Amino acid sequence: MIGAFRSTILLKDGNRSPLIDMPILYQVPQRYTDGTATANYQKLIPALDPDGDTTKFRMANTSELGGGANPGGMSIDENTGLLTWTNSGNLTAGLYSAGIVVEDYDDQGNMKSKTHYDIMWELKGAAEIADYSGYPSDEVVVKKGDSYTFTVTGTNIEVISLGDINGALTEPTPSTFTFTPGPVGSGLDPGIYPMTFQVVDTTGTYVDSYFTVTYIVPDPRAPELHDIHGDFSGYFSGDLVHLDNGNDATSTDLDSTHYNTGQLKITPSYQDAANERVYIQSAGDGAGEIRFDNVTNEVFYEGDLIGVVDPAKDGDGVALQINFTTDDATPTAAGALMRSIYFQDNSGIDGNRKISLYIVDDTGLSNIYALNVSAVLSDTGDALLTGDQAYHAERDANKNGTSDLRLGTLWDGDGGTQNAAADADDNDGTDDEDGVTFPLFGNSVGSNVDIVVNIQEESDNGRQVHGWIDFNGDGVLDNSTEKVITDTTAVVGDNTYPVSIPNSVQPGERFAEFVYVVAGNVCIPKVGKTYDGGGRRLSYPHW
Incomplete structure (x- = not known):
C-alpha cells in the first residue's frame, strides 16, 4: 500500500x-x-x-x-x-x-x-x-x-x-x-x-x-439530485447543449418540503470563460415549466417565484447560482430547474468540461454531483459538392485522448475548408487522409478497381462503410446511381471493395466521399452532423 x-x-x-x-x-x-x-x-x-x-x-x-x-x-x-x-x-x-x-x-x-x-x-x-x-x-x-x-x-x-x-x-x-x-x-x-x-x-x-x-x-438528510450525475453530452462548438442528458433530472429531500434560503450552483471548468456560459433556458409559466426574467434575474416555476440568480454568479464565464427565496422552491421545482440548465461554448476550443452541481436545502445541508460536456472537433467533407453540409465530430466518450471512431490512424479537425483539389484539410494541420487507398485509375472506365478502406475504433458498436463517386461530375452525389459501397458488416483494419466504373464516365477528376458509422445509423451523402454515430468522412478528387 x-x-x-x-x-x-x-x-x-x-x-x-x-x-x-x-x-x-x-x-x-x-x-x-x-x-x-x-x-x-x-x-x-x-x-x-x-x-x-x-x-x-x-x-x-x-x-x-x-x-x-x-x-x-x-x-x-x-x-x-x-x-x-x-x-x-x-x-x-x-x-x-x-x-x-x-x-x-x-x-x-x-x-x-x-x-x-x-x-x-x-x-x-x-x-x-x-x-x-x-x-x-x-x-x-x-x-x-x-x-x-x-x-x-x-x-x-x-x-x-x-x-x-x-x-x-x-x-x-x-x-x-x-x-x-x-x-x-x-x-x-x-x-x-x-x-x-x-x-x-x-x-x-x-x-x-x-x-x-x-x-x-451523499448526505441522506440533504437534498438529492437524481438521473443527472455522470451525464455526458458531446457537442459542436457554438451549439447549445442540455446538461441533463435525457431530460429526466429530479430532486428529493427526506425532511424538507422546500429549499428556501438554499441554492443550486452549477460550476463548469471553463477553458475560455469569455466565450462560455451556463444559463437557464426559459420556457414559460405552464405546467412543469421554468421561466427566467433576464431583467430582474428572478426564476419562476409554474408562474410562482422560486429564486433569483446571484448577480456575482450569473453563469457568464462564472458559476451559475440560483438562490432559492420562497417556499415555492420545492424539490419538484428544483428538479424542473435542473432540467432547464444549458451550456453554450463559442470558444472554438475542443475538450472536456467537468461540471459540478451543488445543491443546498433550507437547513443548510448539501450534496454535490458531477457531469461532463465535451466540445468536439468537426471534420467537414473536403469536396466542393453542391449543398455539402456533412461533417463528423471527433467523439472521445471515455475522455482518454483517443478518437472513438475513425477512418485510418490519423485525425485532425478543420474549419470547413474545401477546395477543388479536396486537399485543403491536408494542408491545414495534419494530413489525415490515410483512411482510403485508391489504385491508379488510369484507363479504368468499364472495369473494376479495388478501393481499400481502413477502420480504427476503440469500442465495438458495429461498423458500416458507405461510399459515393460523382461519376457524372455534376457536383451532386446521387444515392441511387453513384453509391459504390454499402457495407454493414465492415471489420476493423483494411476492408477491400471492388468498384465498377461505368462505361459512360468521361475523363476528368471526380469527387468521392467515404463514411464510417456505427451500426444502426442512417447514412446519406453530404448531410448532417454526427457525434456518437459518425466515424470519418473523407473526400477525394480522382480519375
Whole structure:
C-alpha cells in the first residue's frame, strides 16, 4: 500500500478544500508501444471541490517546494488539470520531483483554500500498460446502505488499491473492488473519497498505469439530485447543449418540503470563460415549466417565484447560482430547474468540461454531483459538392485522448475548408487522409478497381462503410446511381471493395466521399452532423 502525501490549507466559514488523490511514486512511460520515444506525456489530474467552488490548477512554486524546482517542461492547464511533460520521452530515465496545487476561489476571484501534492515521477524507458478495462472513468455516487463493485479485466495484470478508505474499500477477489460506506449513522461520513488504483504488468514489460475513482457518498438528510450525475453530452462548438442528458433530472429531500434560503450552483471548468456560459433556458409559466426574467434575474416555476440568480454568479464565464427565496422552491421545482440548465461554448476550443452541481436545502445541508460536456472537433467533407453540409465530430466518450471512431490512424479537425483539389484539410494541420487507398485509375472506365478502406475504433458498436463517386461530375452525389459501397458488416483494419466504373464516365477528376458509422445509423451523402454515430468522412478528387 502506498500513501500519497498531501498538504492542505483550510480557511474559515466552513469552506472545504479541493480533493485530489495521487500516488507518491508515479511511473511515466518514455516509449509508445511501437518502441518510439513519447513526445509529451499527459495526465489528467482528477479533482473535485466539495462545495462546488471554481477550482484552478498550477504547479507548486519554489517556496511550496522547499526551495526546489519542478522538472523542466512540466506544466498543467489551470482549468482542466491536464498535466503535460514536454519532451519527456527524451529525458534521462530516473526520479523527478514535482508539486501540484489545486485551489478553490470565491466570487471575486480570491483564493479560499488549496490542496498541495508532492509526487515522485519515475521516467522509465518502456510503454505504459494499456490492455485493461472495467473501471469507472468518472465519479461514482454510492448512497449510505449501498455498495458499488467493479472488476478490472486485462492480460497479465495485477491491480492494487493504494488505500482502503478506512476499511470501506475491499478486494473480495483479485482485481474486484467493493466500496461500502456503511448504513446511515455509522461507517463513513457523507463526503468525497478519491482513491487511486495502480495497474501492474506482471511480465515486467510495461510501465505501470493508474486510474482514480472518486466515490461520492451523499448526505441522506440533504437534498438529492437524481438521473443527472455522470451525464455526458458531446457537442459542436457554438451549439447549445442540455446538461441533463435525457431530460429526466429530479430532486428529493427526506425532511424538507422546500429549499428556501438554499441554492443550486452549477460550476463548469471553463477553458475560455469569455466565450462560455451556463444559463437557464426559459420556457414559460405552464405546467412543469421554468421561466427566467433576464431583467430582474428572478426564476419562476409554474408562474410562482422560486429564486433569483446571484448577480456575482450569473453563469457568464462564472458559476451559475440560483438562490432559492420562497417556499415555492420545492424539490419538484428544483428538479424542473435542473432540467432547464444549458451550456453554450463559442470558444472554438475542443475538450472536456467537468461540471459540478451543488445543491443546498433550507437547513443548510448539501450534496454535490458531477457531469461532463465535451466540445468536439468537426471534420467537414473536403469536396466542393453542391449543398455539402456533412461533417463528423471527433467523439472521445471515455475522455482518454483517443478518437472513438475513425477512418485510418490519423485525425485532425478543420474549419470547413474545401477546395477543388479536396486537399485543403491536408494542408491545414495534419494530413489525415490515410483512411482510403485508391489504385491508379488510369484507363479504368468499364472495369473494376479495388478501393481499400481502413477502420480504427476503440469500442465495438458495429461498423458500416458507405461510399459515393460523382461519376457524372455534376457536383451532386446521387444515392441511387453513384453509391459504390454499402457495407454493414465492415471489420476493423483494411476492408477491400471492388468498384465498377461505368462505361459512360468521361475523363476528368471526380469527387468521392467515404463514411464510417456505427451500426444502426442512417447514412446519406453530404448531410448532417454526427457525434456518437459518425466515424470519418473523407473526400477525394480522382480519375
